[in-house]
Amino acid sequence: MRIEIGPVTRIEGHLNVLTTIEDNTIVEAKCVGEMFRGFEMILKGRDPLDAQQITQRICGVCPYAHAIASSYAQEQAYGLQPPANGRILHNLIQGANHLYDYLLHFYQLAALDFVDITAVLKYQGKDASLVKVREWVKAELASGKKYPAAPFLPRQDGRYLEDTEANISAIKNYLEAMEMQIIGNQAAAIFGGKFPHATAIFPGGCTQEARIDLIAAYRSKIKKVRNFIHEKYLGDILAVAGAFPDYWQIGVSPGNMLSYGMLPLGPAPDSDRLMAGGVLMGNQMTPVDFDAITQDVGHSKYSSASGQSVRHSAITPAPHKKAGYSWIKAPRYHDQVMEVGPAARVLVDYHQSHNPQIRQLVDHFAGQAGIKPAQLNSVLGRHLSRGICAVVIADFLLAETERLEPGAPTMAELNIPAEAEGFGATEASRGALLHYLRLEDHKIATYECVVPTTWNSSPQDDQGRPGAMESALVGTKVADPQQQIEANRIIRSFDPCMACSVH
Amino acid sequence: MQRRMFLKMAATLVGAFGVTGLPLPVQAALKRLDPRTIPKLIYLQGLSCSGCSISLLQSTSTSPLEMITDYSQLVFHTDLSATSGQQAMALIDDYINGNAGDYFLALEGSIPAAMPEACIIGHRPIADIIAQAAKTMSGAVAVGTCACDGGIPAAEGNPTGAVGLAEFLATKKINKPLIQIPGCSVHPDWLWQTIVHLVRVGMPELVNGAPKLFFQRTVHEQCPRYHDFQQEIYAKKLGDKGCLFKLGCLGPVARGDCPTRGWNGGQTWCIDCNAPCIACTSPSFARQKSQPFYRLTELNSQESSR
Numbered sequence: 001m002r003i004e005i006g007p008v009t010r011i012e013g014h015l016n017v018l019t020t021i022e023d024n025t026i027v028e029a030k031c032v033g034e035m036f037r038g039f040e041m042i043l044k045g046r047d048p049l050d051a052q053q054i055t056q057r058i059c060g061v062c063p064y065a066h067a068i069a070s071s072y073a074q075e076q077a078y079g080l081q082p083p084a085n086g087r088i089l090h091n092l093i094q095g096a097n098h099l100y101d102y103l104l105h106f107y108q109l110a111a112l113d114f115v116d117i118t119a120v121l122k123y124q125g126k127d128a129s130l131v132k133v134r135e136w137v138k139a140e141l142a143s144g145k146k147y148p149a150a151p152f153l154p155r156q157d158g159r160y161l162e163d164t165e166a167n168i169s170a171i172k173n174y175l176e177a178m179e180m181q182i183i184g185n186q187a188a189a190i191f192g193g194k195f196p197h198a199t200a201i202f203p204g205g206c207t208q209e210a211r212i213d214l215i216a217a218y219r220s221k222i223k224k225v226r227n228f229i230h231e232k233y234l235g236d237i238l239a240v241a242g243a244f245p246d247y248w249q250i251g252v253s254p255g256n257m258l259s260y261g262m263l264p265l266g267p268a269p270d271s272d273r274l275m276a277g278g279v280l281m282g283n284q285m286t287p288v289d290f291d292a293i294t295q296d297v298g299h300s301k302y303s304s305a306s307g308q309s310v311r312h313s314a315i316t317p318a319p320h321k322k323a324g325y326s327w328i329k330a331p332r333y334h335d336q337v338m339e340v341g342p343a344a345r346v347l348v349d350y351h352q353s354h355n356p357q358i359r360q361l362v363d364h365f366a367g368q369a370g371i372k373p374a375q376l377n378s379v380l381g382r383h384l385s386r387g388i389c390a391v392v393i394a395d396f397l398l399a400e401t402e403r404l405e406p407g408a409p410t411m412a413e414l415n416i417p418a419e420a421e422g423f424g425a426t427e428a429s430r431g432a433l434l435h436y437l438r439l440e441d442h443k444i445a446t447y448e449c450v451v452p453t454t455w456n457s458s459p460q461d462d463q464g465r466p467g468a469m470e471s472a473l474v475g476t477k478v479a480d481p482q483q484q485i486e487a488n489r490i491i492r493s494f495d496p497c498m499a500c501s502v503h
Numbered sequence: 504m505q506r507r508m509f510l511k512m513a514a515t516l517v518g519a520f521g522v523t524g525l526p527l528p529v530q531a532a533l534k535r536l537d538p539r540t541i542p543k544l545i546y547l548q549g550l551s552c553s554g555c556s557i558s559l560l561q562s563t564s565t566s567p568l569e570m571i572t573d574y575s576q577l578v579f580h581t582d583l584s585a586t587s588g589q590q591a592m593a594l595i596d597d598y599i600n601g602n603a604g605d606y607f608l609a610l611e612g613s614i615p616a617a618m619p620e621a622c623i624i625g626h627r628p629i630a631d632i633i634a635q636a637a638k639t640m641s642g643a644v645a646v647g648t649c650a651c652d653g654g655i656p657a658a659e660g661n662p663t664g665a666v667g668l669a670e671f672l673a674t675k676k677i678n679k680p681l682i683q684i685p686g687c688s689v690h691p692d693w694l695w696q697t698i699v700h701l702v703r704v705g706m707p708e709l710v711n712g713a714p715k716l717f718f719q720r721t722v723h724e725q726c727p728r729y730h731d732f733q734q735e736i737y738a739k740k741l742g743d744k745g746c747l748f749k750l751g752c753l754g755p756v757a758r759g760d761c762p763t764r765g766w767n768g769g770q771t772w773c774i775d776c777n778a779p780c781i782a783c784t785s786p787s788f789a790r791q792k793s794q795p796f797y798r799l800t801e802l803n804s805q806e807s808s809r
Binding site for chain 2: 004005006007008009010011012013014016034035036037038039041042044045046047049050053054057058059060061063104108109112117146147150151152153154155156178181182185186189190191192193194195196197198199200202204205206207208209217301317319320327409410411413414416482483484488499
């Protein structure tokens with residue numbers, strides 16, 4: 001039985017998933033990226049300094065990661081090193097963006113698959129915001145409308161959290177998270193200029209000053225977000241995990257993990273990073289080699305050559321291609337399917353015993369949940385990994401503000417060569433993000449982005465091997481094959497961004 | 504616009520974004536409206552990055568709580584709706600086929616006019632969905648530069664033939680009320696306060712289809728560094744203070760009130776961070792490969808020839 005579960009909502013953009021169901025089990029899944037804009041074609045021939053602006057428009061959810069990756073790539077191409085303050089401001093902007101994104105993902109995007117919003121009707125307390133929501137839901141349900149309480153109803157059938165207290169607490173935190181994500185973004189915008197789409201990020205640093213009043217305002221906002229992470233977010237992840245323990249075994253990808261690491265600890269291009277990059281295959285760790293990345297298009301809607309390296313990428317869209325079922329390409333690392341994202345970020349660092357705080361948090365929470373660290377490769381594992389990243393990043397950002405030298409330069413002077421090339425790699429909230437550019441005669445000759453959801457929501461490669469998310473769906477039992485809330489939970493655990501994946 | 508049409512539109516938008524914060528007489532008037540008859544808002548995305556949706560969530564002029572509890576008329580938004588899949592598609596179809604009552608369409612993102620397969624929702628090209636909606640909707644709001652003028656998906660070299668909503672509706676010879684709110688991304692206040700204006704004094708006066716209240720004057724005219732411009736105090740390199748014109752600042756061609764409104768709670772905006780304006784509200788935003796955002800190369804060559 002073939003059933004489509006798209007359009008999938010509460011993700012970024014346009015995703016369909018074609019499933020084949022036998023005996024209430026998913027035996028095949030195909031992820032279909034349904035939106036294409038052609039960014040690499042738009043970038044070709046442009047001034048290179050347009051790139052950190054234009055690539056932000058690939059994704060309005062994680063634009064700062066694109067600005068940072070583009071800046072790194074240009075810095076390598078120009079032989080440019082930002083002043084210490086400049087790199088720190090890059091970090092403050094990018095890190096705050098991660099915090100907002102984790103909260104938005106867990107509460108606004110993923111939680112409605114687990115939390116029973118109708119539990120608010122049973123609320124007996126006096127909290128003004130919950131009373132307001134309760135009265136609103138009541139009035140909506142009594143209104144006789146065709147679709148009352150939209151956009152929260154209708155919803156998919158399935159088992160939701162049964163504990164009223166836990167539901168009400170999560171709903172309260174859903175509302176508070178809406179405010180926290182604003183505060184996180186306000187912190188980033190202090191130095192970025194605005195969110196979404198920062199104008200102050202450049203290769204070589206940031207145009208905003210390291211002024212003491214700005215630093216104080218930034219710290220105050222990050223502290224608020226950090227408190228929410230510790231007091232509410234981690235607890236809600238564990239509450240969901242406690243009520244849905246099966247999901248430590250559901251949504252498991254083939255298990256190869258790729259992370260580029262993020263938040264460099266100094267201005268030099270080879271600086272150590274807060275979280276280390278690497279490639280984890282089985283128990284084998286290797287450093288990242290960008291030349292090992294190729295992208296197949298046998299099942300993608302392009303007529304250009306399959307298996308191209310990042311350096312030699314070029315696309316020719318072929319919307320009517322019969323074998324192509326997705327606009328997403330199929331990236332592979334040494335020909336292997338990779339998962340990227342929070343679980344990869346945490347596991348790659350953990351396996352190198354690199355950041356002691358990550359080691360301690362993984363051991364602590366794995367012990368508490370009774371899982372092995374490898375089980376971070378699961379629906380709950382991805383949620384928990386985001387929580388771990390949030391804790392580590394929030395602490396780092398506060399420490400990083402102390403390292404700013406008020407009044408010292410934040411921007412290096414730019415001298416752009418006519419011919420050059422560069423790679424820029426960092427972690428977007430959704431995972432490993434790589435930008436590559438090559439200049440000819442002062443213009444962009446090639447620009448290529450290999451983006452987190454390109455890896456995770458990859459279609460089959462030319463050998464017919466499914467991508468990470470497609471694999472993670474296979475074998476899942478679904479109570480209702482038409483709706484498949486179980487599959488929806490798996491998909492959202494990857495936090496797919498379709499605008500990023502195709503661009 | 505007829506008064507009846509205006510009231511419908513106002514009610515839709517207010518329903519979507521909340522009543523609190525409006526003047527008391529307006530709130531009182533809205534409370535008299537029968538919730539069963541208030542038209543609904545369907546928010547769809549074409550060739551978009553979701554940046555405008557995310558920006559709308561950054562609104563501080565109405566709190567997120569108000570946005571949730573007073574959001575009852577937002578029948579569909581892909582980022583917030585609990586519903587998904589065929590259930591979601593059935594809801595959208597119900598409205599655009601005219602079977603679920605009056606509604607307004609909000610569109611974020613542009614429409615791939617030359618390659619319909621480049622944006623599909625539930626097997627249907629967004630172009631077909633909008634063409635169908637255009638027959639039944641009471642009116643539309645184009646949210647952001649992509650929906651207004653095509654934006655970056657319509658930049659030179661694009662393969663999809665992306666166009667904005669106004670151009671799309673014009674080629675289909677559809678004449679329905681349309682408000683265009685540009686910006687890459689849109690500023691949450693520009694949408695929200697447009698609704699306030701609609702409710703208090705009616706359809707806002709438009710400049711090139713956008714509310715005059717926000718888009719009458721250029722960034723340059725209102726810039727706090729206008730004095731630097733007059734005194735010819737120019738930034739020479741990125742990170743300098745002073746007028747950013749010689750670095751390529753496009754404030755003179757960008758309409759919008761960023762200098763007085765600020766972003767993200769009003770605390771900051773591009774030029775305040777010494778970042779040249781890139782004219783993200785302009786119909787020609789990022790359009791030509793030969794017109795870069797910055798003019799650093801030009802400035803360097805002038806310096807070296809002195």
